[in-house]
Amino acid sequence: LEAQFFRAQRLESIGTLASGIAHDLNNVLAPILMTAQLLESQLNDQRSKRLLPILISNAKRGANLVKQVLSFTRGIEGDRTLLQLKHLITEIQQIVKETFPKSIEVSTSQEQTLWTVSGDATQLHQVLINLCVNARDAMPNGGQLTISAENFIVDKNYAKMYIDAQVGSYVVITVTDTGVGIPQEIIDRIFEPFFTTKDLGKGTGLGLSTVLGIVKSHGGFVHVYSEVGKGTQFKVFLPAQEAMETPEEQELELPNGNGE
Numbered sequence: 001l002e003a004q005f006f007r008a009q010r011l012e013s014i015g016t017l018a019s020g021i022a023h024d025l026n027n028v029l030a031p032i033l034m035t036a037q038l039l040e041s042q043l044n045d046q047r048s049k050r051l052l053p054i055l056i057s058n059a060k061r062g063a064n065l066v067k068q069v070l071s072f073t074r075g076i077e078g079d080r081t082l083l084q085l086k087h088l089i090t091e092i093q094q095i096v097k098e099t100f101p102k103s104i105e106v107s108t109s110q111e112q113t114l115w116t117v118s119g120d121a122t123q124l125h126q127v128l129i130n131l132c133v134n135a136r137d138a139m140p141n142g143g144q145l146t147i148s149a150e151n152f153i154v155d156k157n158y159a160k161m162y163i164d165a166q167v168g169s170y171v172v173i174t175v176t177d178t179g180v181g182i183p184q185e186i187i188d189r190i191f192e193p194f195f196t197t198k199d200l201g202k203g204t205g206l207g208l209s210t211v212l213g214i215v216k217s218h219g220g221f222v223h224v225y226s227e228v229g230k231g232t233q234f235k236v237f238l239p240a241q242e243a244m245e246t247p248e249e250q251e252l253e254l255p256n257g258n259g260e
């Protein structure tokens with residue numbers, strides 16, 4: 001699949017905005033709840049006994065909503081451990097092979113020695129499942145799903161081409177399908193929370209915004225390449241813990257593209 005077109009994701013700003021508001025709202029709700037609970041324990045008249053529980057239960061409901069938004073946009077603070085992604089990929093491959101229709105052919109490939117990634121295993125599991133489910137949905141008549149992983153160095157030239165890429169060492173997980181592809185008109189929107197083209201009840205529109213939230217909280221980024229009628233490729237870049245080469249070494253070997 002060639003890189004026909006590419007869109008950087010500026011859309012995390014929506015998530016950032018939502019989590020900012022949720023955070024502020026939390027700071028408003030917490031003292032309301034505390035005060036109401038204090039009053040409840042001290043006031044004994046009938047009206048207070050009737051009204052305060054209403055106030056308390058609604059403040060709690062608000063706090064819960066806020067918690068949901070926060071955990072969605074930020075991806076609950078993960079447990080960071082040093083991960084060998086090959087285990088994760090094997091696990092995902094098994095799940096997908098067992099649960100996806102037989103018309104979808106699943107294959108994986110990965111580099112012999114993948115660099116280690118510091119991350120939350122459960123969250124990264126979620127990232128891959130979400131991408132694979134989308135790939136499945138994009139291939140109603142079957143097709144090929146490929147999951148691969150490689151070590152990758154983002155050098156200055158690469159970082160210049162893709163505004164969201166930071167120079168450094170990464171493990172890149174690529175999920176490729178041979179499905180319907182994503183029309184250019186909507187590719188800018190696919191990472192937006194609640195954006196979906198799926199039928200009611202089939203899609204929530206939260207899959208890719210969750211992917212982006214988790215990957216960004218790991219210090220990574222996501223690229224997408226797609227062509228209508230051919231397929232789609234998502235590339236998840238996760239910062240590597242240990243690399244064989246430094247980006248500086250790699251950089252010297254690359255032409256600077258400015259002519260002489």
Ligand code: ADP
Pocket residue numbers: 130134135138177179180181182190191195196197198202203204205206207208209232
């Ligand atoms: P949902 O899957 O619930 O619709 P997502 O955020 O995961 O929510 O995806 C948003 C939209 O992006 C999908 O509805 C679909 O239009 C598009 N999309 C995502 N992945 C793919 C893919 N692999 N192939 C084609 N379209 C895709």
